[in-house]
Amino acid sequence: MHRSVGITRIEHLTFDEPLSLESGARLSPVTIAYETYGRLNREKNNAILVCHAFSGNAHAAGYHVGEDRPGWWDAIIGPGKSLDTDDYFVICSNILGGCNGTTGPASIDPKTGERYDLSFPIITVGDIVNLQKRLIDHFGIQQLLAVVGGSMGGMQALQWSVSYPEMVRKVVAIATTARSTPQQIAFNEVGRQAIMSDPKWNKGEYSSGTIPENGLALARMIGHITYLSDASMHNKFGRNLQNKEAIGYDFSTEFQVQSYLHHQGESFTRRFDANSYLYITKAIDYFDLSVNGSLAEGFSKAGSAFLVISVTSDWLYPPYQSEEIVSALTANDIEVQYCEIRSNYGHDAFLLESGQLNYMILQFLDRLLVHDVMAASPTINGQSSINDAARIMIENGVNHLPVIGNDGQLAGIVTSWDIAKAVACGYQDLDQIISRHVFTATPEESIAKVAKLMEEKAISALPVVDEHNQLVGIVSSDSLSTLLGRCTQPKRA
Numbered sequence: 001m002h003r004s005v006g007i008t009r010i011e012h013l014t015f016d017e018p019l020s021l022e023s024g025a026r027l028s029p030v031t032i033a034y035e036t037y038g039r040l041n042r043e044k045n046n047a048i049l050v051c052h053a054f055s056g057n058a059h060a061a062g063y064h065v066g067e068d069r070p071g072w073w074d075a076i077i078g079p080g081k082s083l084d085t086d087d088y089f090v091i092c093s094n095i096l097g098g099c100n101g102t103t104g105p106a107s108i109d110p111k112t113g114e115r116y117d118l119s120f121p122i123i124t125v126g127d128i129v130n131l132q133k134r135l136i137d138h139f140g141i142q143q144l145l146a147v148v149g150g151s152m153g154g155m156q157a158l159q160w161s162v163s164y165p166e167m168v169r170k171v172v173a174i175a176t177t178a179r180s181t182p183q184q185i186a187f188n189e190v191g192r193q194a195i196m197s198d199p200k201w202n203k204g205e206y207s208s209g210t211i212p213e214n215g216l217a218l219a220r221m222i223g224h225i226t227y228l229s230d231a232s233m234h235n236k237f238g239r240n241l242q243n244k245e246a247i248g249y250d251f252s253t254e255f256q257v258q259s260y261l262h263h264q265g266e267s268f269t270r271r272f273d274a275n276s277y278l279y280i281t282k283a284i285d286y287f288d289l290s291v292n293g294s295l296a297e298g299f300s301k302a303g304s305a306f307l308v309i310s311v312t313s314d315w316l317y318p319p320y321q322s323e324e325i326v327s328a329l330t331a332n333d334i335e336v337q338y339c340e341i342r343s344n345y346g347h348d349a350f351l352l353e354s355g356q357l358n359y360m361i362l363q364f365l366d367r368l369l370v371h372d373v374m375a376a377s378p379t380i381n382g383q384s385s386i387n388d389a390a391r392i393m394i395e396n397g398v399n400h401l402p403v404i405g406n407d408g409q410l411a412g413i414v415t416s417w418d419i420a421k422a423v424a425c426g427y428q429d430l431d432q433i434i435s436r437h438v439f440t441a442t443p444e445e446s447i448a449k450v451a452k453l454m455e456e457k458a459i460s461a462l463p464v465v466d467e468h469n470q471l472v473g474i475v476s477s478d479s480l481s482t483l484l485g486r487c488t489q490p491k492r493a
């Protein structure tokens, strides 16, 4: 059954240390607004970062007190959904430059006591990700299980894969591009000009009572057309008239589609800041992961596994741009799956086609391998004492200690049970309690296989070794327990 994450609330975290931006500017203090869903496990390896699109915010799932609309990706995040909060710790933060709690142009500049407005520095997708990284560090998470996002959220996910390759196991990039195209920049420019040519914009210095609502609404109307498709407009409105029987031969709002666009524009002015519109669209324009014009070169440092998803009717970020990402990753021998959402909704299908999306994301995330759940493990060498072993176990809160031989290879294992036995039997020598015949796993083995072996042999942890029998981690029954249900009882989207 699909349930809601329930009541959620936005948290804020402020960093006093200046954030160095790609432009060379520095920003401090910087506040980031975020929400989390689910629980971070002890190994801190079940975290998924969800990145929002252009006008999104940190409220991705659940309900705020007093509101009847859930967060913008409630259909994807929650118990039983593909970003299953029974298993994962999901984090979503508002982007730098935004207007929903994270520092942006509408924030107060502590140097002047006034809003930044246009004195806010230009920001990039790289800067946005660098601030998110601080939030992830704050949680003590060394590696994210996945970074997931659609549209500009997909750009952030891709940026993570090249900015912090070692911190991201999996990337899901939906309806996005690895470099903004002239057409995307063109639409952004028209939106910006609509805002800046509104006299109320006043070079960015407007008060809350006199926002450039005409310019901002017009910018959103233009933008919103690009989020739909020809087919979706036919389906939604046809040539239907709004509240009238016949055309009036005048310039009033006659067609339903006109009325709809005015509604989208007007409601946008109640939830979005005009200057944020300028700064964020600029960050999108600058987004380009290619190096020397080559996307393959741009992704050469990426090490995550990727799921790239496009939408058949998306003419703003058409499928060929997703295919470019896939080609660039393939050229680097990087694991990548490509899926197409079959939809007439256009670009915004990533917010609407939850059935297809849940299925695709679930398939991708559910292919859990040992390296998805293994944890780092303290070790001892054969020359250590029983006391050393007991102390290391207590200090690290573990019950298993792999023993490493002089050649650096796994030579055995000692458990807390062995220590108890040593005390009971009066053994003095570690060698007397080391188990030399060790069952092991490899990082690429499936969780189901490993769980079966552990059950058959009645063991609660397996050292994970590479092809040279070098220890790379340990997988324990604790970390598997939350996953066992998933192996035996596949969920449906």
Ligand SMILES: CC(=O)SCCNC(=O)CCNC(=O)[C@H](O)C(C)(C)COP(=O)(O)OP(=O)(O)OC[C@H]1O[C@@H](n2cnc3c(N)ncnc32)[C@H](O)[C@@H]1OP(=O)(O)O
Residues within 6 Å of the ligand: 051, 052, 053, 054, 055, 056, 057, 072, 242, 256, 257, 259, 260, 261, 263, 264, 267, 348, 351, 352
């Ligand atoms: C992506 C992120 O990270 S978060 C940001 C996502 N959110 C947005 O983009 C918000 C604006 N975008 C939308 O509303 C998008 O179309 C979607 C994808 C989120 C929602 O799509 P749908 O459910 O198909 O809604 P639809 O596009 O039909 O819009 C419904 C709204 O239009 C209004 N509407 C529909 N027809 C008409 C009409 N003829 N005249 C006036 N208003 C109309 C509805 O009353 C409704 O208004 P409300 O949202 O104020 O209640």
Ligand SMILES: N[C@@H](CCO)C(=O)O
Residues within 6 Å of the ligand: 053, 054, 055, 056, 151, 152, 227, 348
């Ligand atoms: N409609 C979404 C997607 C735009 O890319 C938004 O406003 O964020």
